[in-house]
Amino acid sequence: MDIRRLVSFGRTVYEQATARREAEEASGREGVPWHALEGGAALERLGSSRDGLDADDAARRLDEHGPNELADEEGVSPLSLLVSQFTGPLILLLFVAAGLSLAVGLLPGRDPGYTDAALILLILLGNGLFGFVQDYRAEQALASLREMATPEATVRRGGSIRAVPATDVVPGDVVVLEAGDAVPADARILTAADCRADESTLTGESVPVDKAAEPVAADAALADRGSVLHAGTTVVRGRAEAVVVATAMDTELGGIADQLGQARQRETPFEIEVDRLGRRIGVGIVALILLIAAVQLFLTATDPVVVLLVAVTLAVAAVPEGLPAVVTLTLALGSRTLMERNALVRNLAVVESLGAVDYIVTDKTGTLTENRMTVTRAWLPDDRTVELDGGSGSAGANSEEGDSSTGLDSTAAVLRDPDPALAALLSCGARCNDTKELDGGDHRGDPTEVALVTAAADAGLDGSRDPDDRLREVPFTSERKRMSVVVDAFDAPGGGPVALVKGAPEEIVARCDRVLVDGGIEPLTDERRERVEATVTAFADDALRVLGFAYAPGVDPDADDETLESGLVFLGLQGMTDPARERVAEAVADCRDAGIRVTMATGDTPRTARAIAREVGIDGDSVVTGTEVAAMDDEELGRVVEETNVFARVAPEHKVRILRALQDAGYTVAMTGDGVNDAPALGNADVGIAMGDRGTQVAQGASDVVLRDDNFVTIRDAIAEGRGIFDNIRKFVNYLLSANAGEVLVVFLGTLLGAALFPEVFASESALVITPVALLWLNLVTDGFPALALGADPKSNDVMRRPPRPRDEGVLDRRTVASILGIGAALTATGLGVFFYALSRSGDLVVAQTVLFTFLVTAELVRTQSVRLRYRLSPLSNPWLLGAVGLSLALHLALLYTPVADLFGVVPLGLTEWGWVAGAFVPFLAANLCLVWLNDRLFAP
Secondary structure: OOHHHHHHHHHHHHHHHHHHHHHHHHHHOOOOHHHHHHHHHHHHHOOOOOOOOOHHHHHHHHHOOOOOOOOOOOOOOOHHHHHHHOHHHHHHHHHHHHHHHHHHHHHHOOOOOOOHHHHHHHHHHHHHHHHHHHHHHHHHHHHHHHHHHOEEEEEEEEEEEEEEOOOOOOOEEEEEEOOEEEEEOEEEEEEEEEEEEEEEHHHHOOOOOEEEOOOOOOOOOOHOOOEOOOOOOOOEEEEEEEEEEEOHHHOOOHHHHHHHHHHOOOOOOOHHHHHHHHHHHHHHHHHHHHHHHHHHHOOOOOHHHHHHHHHHHHHHOOOOOOOOHHHHHHHHHHHHHHHEEEEEEEEHHHHHHHHHOOEEEEEEOOEEOOOOOOEEEEOOOOEEEEEOOOOOEEEEEOOOOOOOOEEEOOHHHHHHHHHHHHHHHHHHHHOOOEEEEEEOOOEEEEHHHHHHHHHHOOOOOOOOOOHHEEEEOOOOOOOOOOEEEEEEEOOOOOOOOEEEEEEEEEHHHHHHEEEEEEOOOOEHHHHHHHHHHHHHHHHHHHHOEEEEEEEEEEEOOOOOOHHHHEEEEEEEEEEEEEOOOOOOHHHHHHHOOOOOEEEEOOOEEEEEEEEEEHHOOOOOOOOOEEEHHHHHOOHHHHHHHHOOEEEHHHOOOHHHHHHEEEEEOOOOOOEOOOOOOHHHHHHOOEEEEOOOOOOOOOHHHHHOEOOOOOOOOHHHHHHHHHHHHHHHHHHHHHHHHHHHHHHHHHHHHHHHHHHHHHHOOOOOOOOOOOHHHHHHHHHHHHHOHHHHOOEEEEEEEOOOOOOOOOOOHHHHHHHHHHHHHHHHOOOHHHHHHHHHHHHHHHOHHHHHHHHHHHHHHHHHHHHHHHHHHOOOOOOOOOHHHHHHHHHHHHHHHHHHHHHHHHHOOOOEEEHHHHHHHHHHHHHHHHHHHHHHHHHHHOOOO
């Protein structure tokens, strides 16, 4: 055998044996989770390499695994959205009315009511198209918001680095990540350099966590898996390369998104109320028609043809044709107003639901606070506390030399004569720092380090920070709790090179034996150490995150870490916080005045949560932790949520339990959140409110409302808008139903009284006090434009000074029902009075019908103002309503005095007939004013 062929054969056998052994080892590791595998083993399992995938393999895997995006909660097609506009109970009632109009044609000698049916179906079509357009716009706006949030990813493909859409990332891709990059998928770290990731949106932990390539225990908790980067998180420091192990719904983020399918499906309060109102109207109409038919057939021996004709007329009179259109328009106007105020609603009914909220469960970061760490206080070793105005550069020193009246040096004095000790402290924080400066002067990196750089820049010290003069760096780790850099020179006593150190105060102080005081170096005594400890505690009590700073002159850059960070000179402390948003305290107070309780549920510590709650006006005397919530049964938790306004260290499951306890207690709860960990609670809330700026796609998909400015003040404004919308809905429901009640009673009683008082006139089977087509016109001109304009009424001044309406109180409260019945009775009495008066004076049924028709139109137009008296609104406060009333009146006059009158069976009125109409107004207006006065006293809150 040829020696070369023998060698080749031996190599093949060896390679095959090696492959079998590696396959056996891999199969033994198959059950090992990614975070517990070595990086090389992860690459092997995925069939990838350090150079990443080639383009063909990436395309094949994309076809196999699908795009790297979370599945929508439910795809809403335009067709299904359109169909949904025609399935509500009130819409079905209109179909019934159209069907009855056509059913007349089945009777002997009668023609189908094509005109009536066509008018009703035309109204149906218009309402449906209007609602479809509004709902479709809301869905498209949300889709646009999601597309704007889609990032790119940097990957190695075939050994070269390139940017690809995050949706094209596949398992086996090697992603390259730097500070500020969003992690596109779950990935096992291959290499890392001082890498830290913000996982607050996934775990709720507000402090960035360290990441490294070393595997961790297989049973490590999600927050402790330091060898894996998760989709939906952000690298805030350092850099890393990692191989993608899961995409889309297979990621940890996707797993939480999938939990949303288990959330309780809840109708909005208004959807429940509209359904209930529609059922009540439907049952009432059927009962009324049956009652009247029985009376006419058995007590008056009326011809069955007349009975059916009256039934059709009653159905047309009773069904509030304009209600669906007005509801849709009112909610659409509210949706547009909220959009202008940075709140995007996902469906129109939620606009009203906001007004029903009586409990808000809010997170802290970004909603109550600015989500921006800011250095607000510094402490110097000569026992001075310096208050820093984060962002403006102003400062005042709390010292004995300061203003005796305030205890603070003036800002001007501090800036004119910079304090060398303060300058050294701030400069140390800026130079011992890994942030990167972007175009425009902004900085990217760990929020804490950005705050330190900003504090130095505000004091005019940004020029002292030169990243190129760094001779050495000892990175921060969670074990060391400190970071050090070595620079050539530093503006403090001693020669160079100089080590600058920052970290946890206890770690820094333990490595110091001297302090910088009055420009000189002095010993760090036990008394001074105790003073540092006391100051750290005081800062922490004020919800400040505290870091200590020190330096060592004349160091050897090549010394070991321990030597480099020993014998330090203590420079002082810096305390930073995430400040409360402007006007949040005012918004919380407004909610309290409106009877809305505000509860904060955050992942922060109890001490931080209590301090922020106190700053924004939330009662934080009692703080309950997530661990305590988990240990409670439902009954105990139900008692606790009634007494507690601040929950700290809460996990997603704790938020859901808190929400359900509040809902079980009868509250209508709004939940705010931004992270993936908030999504299950958002899905279970009566109104879920997600953040549009920093919120995750999962949170936005689970929510009902997306805040584009992430501001609690917008929530307050949205609730006020919702309350105003509910007021408007109640106004036009009152207006429509009182008018329809009057019309029904006019038809019913007019038919009975007419047969008794004028038997010769009402002997004809077509004799009615008002015809169905006239009622349709009446409802069109009065239930149409004026009712629509009522939906645009401004909010009353006391909208946020009233208590929330009870959860079980619908649109038809006792006062509204009393108003509907009272006005309906007044309209009937005055309307029938003028009808029979006109009939007796003229002897012409058509003239009397026209007088009644005109009186009902004008009376109902005037009624638009009386329903607004309850809300103390000026008649001139809604120009749209004035215009609508004028337009409706003009249309009615055009009907009376043009040839169109013949189609509606009416005649032009002269001055005498108009005098009769005007005379009927006196008792009608008096009845309106009396009812408003009486209801104010009977149903005062």
